Amino acid sequence: MSLEAPVSFHVKRHETSHTLAAHMREILEHSSQVAQGGLGDDFLDRMERFANLLNLWGARTNLTANPRDPAEVAFHVMDSLAPLVLNLSPAPFGEAGRVLDLGSGAGFPGLVLAAATRSKFTLAEARRKRATFLSMAAVEMGLTNVKVQPSRLSVGTVDNDFQVVTTRAVGDAGLEISARALCPRGYAILWVAPEQKISGERVGSAGLDELMRHDYVVRRGSEPVRRSLVTLRKKPH
Numbered sequence: 001m002s003l004e005a006p007v008s009f010h011v012k013r014h015e016t017s018h019t020l021a022a023h024m025r026e027i028l029e030h031s032s033q034v035a036q037g038g039l040g041d042d043f044l045d046r047m048e049r050f051a052n053l054l055n056l057w058g059a060r061t062n063l064t065a066n067p068r069d070p071a072e073v074a075f076h077v078m079d080s081l082a083p084l085v086l087n088l089s090p091a092p093f094g095e096a097g098r099v100l101d102l103g104s105g106a107g108f109p110g111l112v113l114a115a116a117t118r119s120k121f122t123l124a125e126a127r128r129k130r131a132t133f134l135s136m137a138a139v140e141m142g143l144t145n146v147k148v149q150p151s152r153l154s155v156g157t158v159d160n161d162f163q164v165v166t167t168r169a170v171g172d173a174g175l176e177i178s179a180r181a182l183c184p185r186g187y188a189i190l191w192v193a194p195e196q197k198i199s200g201e202r203v204g205s206a207g208l209d210e211l212m213r214h215d216y217v218v219r220r221g222s223e224p225v226r227r228s229l230v231t232l233r234k235k236p237h
Helices: 017-029 032-036 041-061 072-079 110-116 128-140 171-181 200-206
Strands: 100-104 118-122 144-149 162-168 182-192 208-220 223-234
Touching: 017 072, 017 128, 017 162, 017 171, 032 072, 041 072, 072 110, 072 208, 100 171, 110 118, 110 128, 110 144, 118 128, 128 144, 144 200, 144 223, 162 171, 171 182, 171 200, 171 208, 171 223, 200 208
Parallel strands: 100 118, 100 162, 118 144, 162 182
Antiparallel strands: 182 223, 208 223
């Protein structure tokens, strides 16, 4: 399935933080992800505030690559929205659902999905500066459905009543924690590269099943980038 946005933007150097955030918003406004997700001005306003804060913090705290490139930030936002536009069944994010985002980093996908849905998000991030950024960003974005957990979770310490666990750029390293965190038949969503392999044996031994791969495309500026989601369900007791 293609999630391409056919618009690319070229931004001059030395633009202000607010101008960069406005350009990022303009890219999102023309994207199929925002349109297919049914996301409107409230979401775009929050993403603009997020991009502004990311630009201010990103360079000095190494939050993410190229925080001053609006096309790069827009790429990560659109990639984070993939579960909302890939027609996953059942739909993973409900109004009363609890979601754990493992290794939240700069807020992709946790902050983005929290801005786009009514689910209650716990963002787990062990690195102190990044956890501080996430807390500040959640306040700046007006997100009352976000709690930041500034600690490194393990199978022995994680709560086990989440309906959804999301992980981006982690691969199968978080399978055991994800399985422990989920309630029975809960949903694990992993962002992976198309060529990245997920071990079926490790999936089963972690207590998960129903492995499915969902391929899609997101534009990074003018270039299409192939991406994949892997979805899993926790086995019933």
